Amino acid sequence: MSLWSWPSNLFFVLGIPALQETIQLDEAGMVEALQRGDEAVFSAVMEAYSGSLLRLAMSFVPSRAVAEEVVQETWMGVLEGIGRFEGRSSFKTWLFRILTNRAKTRGTRERRYEPFGLPGSDSDGDDGPSLEDSLFVTEGSGKGHWADPPQGWEPDTPERALLGKECRLAIEQAIGGLPDNQRQVITLRDVEGVSAEEVCNILTISETNQRVLLHRARTKVRRVLDPYVRGEQS
Amino acid sequence: MAMDRNFKQQLMAYMAGNFSCREVAALITDYLEGTFTLSQRLRFQMHMGLCMACRNYLRQMKYTVATLRQLPTEPVPPEVKKALMKRFQAWKHEQSSQSSSPDL
Ligand SMILES: [Zn+2]
Numbered sequence: 001m002s003l004w005s006w007p008s009n010l011f012f013v014l015g016i017p018a019l020q021e022t023i024q025l026d027e028a029g030m031v032e033a034l035q036r037g038d039e040a041v042f043s044a045v046m047e048a049y050s051g052s053l054l055r056l057a058m059s060f061v062p063s064r065a066v067a068e069e070v071v072q073e074t075w076m077g078v079l080e081g082i083g084r085f086e087g088r089s090s091f092k093t094w095l096f097r098i099l100t101n102r103a104k105t106r107g108t109r110e111r112r113y114e115p116f117g118l119p120g121s122d123s124d125g126d127d128g129p130s131l132e133d134s135l136f137v138t139e140g141s142g143k144g145h146w147a148d149p150p151q152g153w154e155p156d157t158p159e160r161a162l163l164g165k166e167c168r169l170a171i172e173q174a175i176g177g178l179p180d181n182q183r184q185v186i187t188l189r190d191v192e193g194v195s196a197e198e199v200c201n202i203l204t205i206s207e208t209n210q211r212v213l214l215h216r217a218r219t220k221v222r223r224v225l226d227p228y229v230r231g232e233q234s
Numbered sequence: 235m236a237m238d239r240n241f242k243q244q245l246m247a248y249m250a251g252n253f254s255c256r257e258v259a260a261l262i263t264d265y266l267e268g269t270f271t272l273s274q275r276l277r278f279q280m281h282m283g284l285c286m287a288c289r290n291y292l293r294q295m296k297y298t299v300a301t302l303r304q305l306p307t308e309p310v311p312p313e314v315k316k317a318l319m320k321r322f323q324a325w326k327h328e329q330s331s332q333s334s335s336p337d338l
Binding site: 037039042043046047050051052054055068071072075076079132135136144145146149150151152153163168171172186190191193196207211214215218221222225226229 | 254255256257259260262263264267269286287288290291293294295297298299301302303304305306307308309310314315317318319321322323325326329330
């Protein structure tokens with residue numbers, strides 16, 4: 001769990017235990033503090049975002065060790081570039097873009113191994129429709145209808161479900177088994193909650209492509225989640 | 235009751251236009267991402283109104299997205315944090331020596 005909570009996009013609450021106080025800053029204030037070299041703010045921002053950066057880095061590079069290096073390089077990039085940051089994008093988007101650029105450089109330098117996990121997934125990610133097709137009747141009078149009609153999931157919201165550790169691991173594994181480009185899109189759009197437009201911007205892909213990749217990734221994660229949520233019913 | 239069901243099926247086929255459940259499932263992300271035209275949205279919602287299975291599927295997809303949003307991130311390992319703070323201090327030192335040194 002992250003030590004730091006981010007109550008909204010509008011302002012951050014940076015808890016600085018060493019100072020025994022809570023500093024409230026909006027994003028402009030935070031950027032300005034970083035530009036001045038405020039150590040406490042850098043420390044808090046770094047703690048707040050490193051986990052997200054690591055998760056994204058893992059979708060580009062072959063190993064956790066390399067991903068950790070990329071995260072460190074990203075923070076160096078932040079220090080180099082913060083003086084020129086003008087707030088044309090959100091700080092978070094800017095951060096993810098720095099990471100993406102660094103990770104891509106690393107990714108091409110170092111040979112990727114094939115992601116393990118879901119059988120039949122290939123690195124082009126062109127395996128989407130087959131999974132969805134399997135949910136439907138393909139022949140006869142029932143063609144186009146659900147083969148096994150989806151049931152309601154209870155409870156209705158994940159807030160109440162408090163996902164168990166096993167389920168979380170299964171989701172993480174499902175994400176880890178996705179083709180790279182699907183993994184990058186679902187990580188940014190759904191896990192991090194970045195807007196679709198900014199996802200396209202960060203990954204330099206078209207909006208249509210972004211949605212296709214997102215759809216395939218979500219379809220797979222939904223399937224992995226299904227037995228866990230159904231299991232909680234009984 | 236039998237007539238009711240028959241009527242409902244006919245109404246559904248009529249109102250849902252040519253959206254099959256298969257097509258609804260394929261378009262669900264486009265719908266959730268808000269890229270539909272008004273007429274597409276109406277047809278989609280019409281199908282939803284009449285088809286419990288697709289309604290459940292839509293809820294499951296929304297649930298999936300909400301679940302993903304809640305995945306916890308790892309804390310920064312202490313040694314990484316230490317290394318980064320060292321580099322921050324070096325950067326800060328460099329900054330201040332640059333700004334305080336006179337232009338030569
Ligand atoms: Zn349907």
